[in-house]
Amino acid sequence: MNFQAIEKKWQKRWEKAKVFEVKEGKGKKYYVLEMFPYPSSVGLHMGHAFNYTLADILARFKRMQGFNVLYPIGYDSLGLPAENAAVKAKQHPKKYTEKAINNFIKQQKELGLSYDWSRLLMSHDPNYFKWDQWIFLKMFEKGLAYRKKAPVNWCPKCNTVLANEQVIQGKCWRHEKTDVELKHLEQWFFRTTKYAKELYEGIDKLKWPEDIKIMQKNWIGKSFGIEIDFEINGKKWPIFTTRPDTIYGVTFMVISAQHLKLMELVTERQKKNVEKFLKKVRSTSEKDQEVEKEGVFTGSYAINPINGEKIPVWVGNFVLVDYGSGMVMAVPGHDQRDFEFAKKYKIEIREVVKGGNIRKEAFIDIGTLVNSDKFNGMNSKKAIGEISKYLEKKKLGKRTVNYKLRDWLISRQRYWGTPIPIIYCDKCGIVPDKNLPVKLPEKVRFGKGNPLENAKEWINVKCPKCKGKARRETDTMDTFVNSSWYFLRYCDPKNNKEIFNKKKVKYWMPIDFYTGGREHATGHLIYFRFYTKFFRDLGLVNIDEPVVKLFNQGMLHGADGKVMSKSRGNVVLPEEVSKTYGIDTARLFLVSLASPDKDIEWSKTGIEGSSRFIKKVYDCFDKIKPKKDDKRIESKLNNAIKEITEDLENIRYNLAVIKLRTLFDSFGKEVSKKTLESFLKLLCPFCPHIAEELWHKVGNKSFISKEKWPSVDEKKIDKKFEQQEQAVEKLKQDINNVKRILNIAKPKVYVYVLPKELEFLRDSKNELLVSCGAESIEIFAVNDKKKFDPENKSKKAKLGKPAIYLT
């Protein structure tokens, strides 16, 4: 059979008849979505095919179940990789990207994915990013987009700053060998921290994989504590601590070496020392493991608010600048880091919680307070509360909750991104540019730094307010901005009056099933929740969370056992597989290997198994002449429908495939047309092209993709047939066993059964003959007087266990 012709044929017909295009309003909706793909110019390999197939199967299944299924596609086409690749290929990123997209579309169509192509989105389209800019201005208006000078992560390879989420173990997310540097720059931020509490608390309600939920919790990192004001040089400096019970043990303070206001604390005498130290800190890479804790005295002293004690303030390399207030109270007796620091610089280590040996190491557990004035003898746990209360009463501190989550740095010093719609005017300052879209200038020079900085005509504009001289912001937005709301635009992709129609979004949202990789746990999957909450507060959506069910698919590994990727050189291309086996076979194989959430390995021999099955199915429809069902088939079919439906519902495709195979194997020569059709429907989500082809072959004119999913008739499921089958199976084994013991190559077999079992065993006579390699088989009822039974074996027969005699 010619797979490729069949595939092409149906792909064309689907497209022509707009089979997968949907409109809102017709019945119950179901929204299936894959994470916004970045259109790499390298194209798709089998790993991608695996991802898309998983969602496509569900979309097709839900569609047949009668849901109004929204299953759209688009491309996250702005971003650094495209710009870099384009520069390398000496092509404009736009041209380069669009070529890549066209290639992607072609390949995805060849996979038989049932997208509604009419909703196609591309984030580099000004009609799309116009709304990114619109959102930015809304955020600006609400104080959620702001500009500040801050210590930021800089990747020297990318030549741009990065968000915290894009720094992995001190390295750039795109360059695993490049250390991220710290710089102080004026940058644009989104105030994600405004929703920190809600983002954190909402996690529990999500039907997401547990590990993702835990990762998000750790990332947002909630901790309860108290902010205590320490007075330094007459000014109040707040610090955050979760252990106020150890406040009597504070023997010094440490401020981060990156702190913006550090120099305010440095005295004239200490200036040289501190500057020398800062130089050293900057030259050693920030996050290398096990950096020794070091610091220098600033010359200033702080007053411990609880007892008025004067304590030295140091500057140190181990204090994070962007957590809490960038300064800590050091309790060397009860914090391991402070302990190491104090040991090194011979600062007093004071015991205030009894329980450990603070000469050897810091005692960080809870215990009983000592050397703590009126709180002596109190348990740490109680003391945390009591001391907090005391400080609050005296207006020296305030209990707070602190989050690790930081505001999202969205500025990028690159060309291929959404321009930030801001104009700087000497007179009016920061002015929003409401004349959207702010497009990218086409003619720019690539190579050195941010190309936009040299686009003079584009930069120099009139101030929208005073019409005076002004200049554009040259930073563009992080690509994760574009992917934070695309799922809403799919609901109304062509709207040019507003970002989207509220009613349409209300109908389609939330996303019912979202697939993608685990790597987005603390990036995209937080950003898009943040956006959703912001839109809700704007009154644009009526939901709190964008996704009901998140599914993380496993990774496809190559034959070498490593994750399939172009750079590793272990890719298998869908085109190639398609040529030999057909894409339906590949789809089937990918999901039958293992549970879809697990990593799987591509194997050449493995796909043969799926191929054999597909061929068998195809051949069967070539030959079979439908007749009537017997009760056994009816039972089998209904049971299969029931179980396959459940398995699809729970994304246990591997198990569904097994049941599909078992069902097919149970077809004898007597199968009704209706049963065959039901089988095809069950097959359709996995192998849509072949299902369509055979659907027509048996005489239908409609699209099976649009047919109704078969329903279960529970009454027809009869466990009796299963038991009978098992009995036959056992009998088979028994005969073979005896045959082997007696060492007869082609025995004559005599079977003796109880009279009521005679009928179904007779039906299995041929099957037994083949599988036992017997010369002949005769089946007698035990009470048959004419039976051949020279050794009188028939009296051994029991219910469900016939007696046998071989010769």
Add this chain to the structure above:
RNA sequence: GCGGGAGUGCUGGAGCGGUCAAACAGGCAGGACUUAAGAUCCUGUGGGUUAGUCCCUACGCAGGUUCGAAUCCUGUCUCCCGCACCA
């Protein structure tokens, strides 16, 4: 260091308190069909034993809970992943 997940046949993997551990697929071996190969079909694939029986050994290792555990608990080893000086 903290957190999460996983260890089942020759392999990928099902099973996640109980009627049978290994469904399904792949591999390998034997057989049938062929002049032959391929395709296809059948059988076997821990050990012992037997005319189809039964026994033993087996779900990383060691304990425990239970009438009963691959499945629950504790400890331990190995592997994978995430976070990592968060005060």
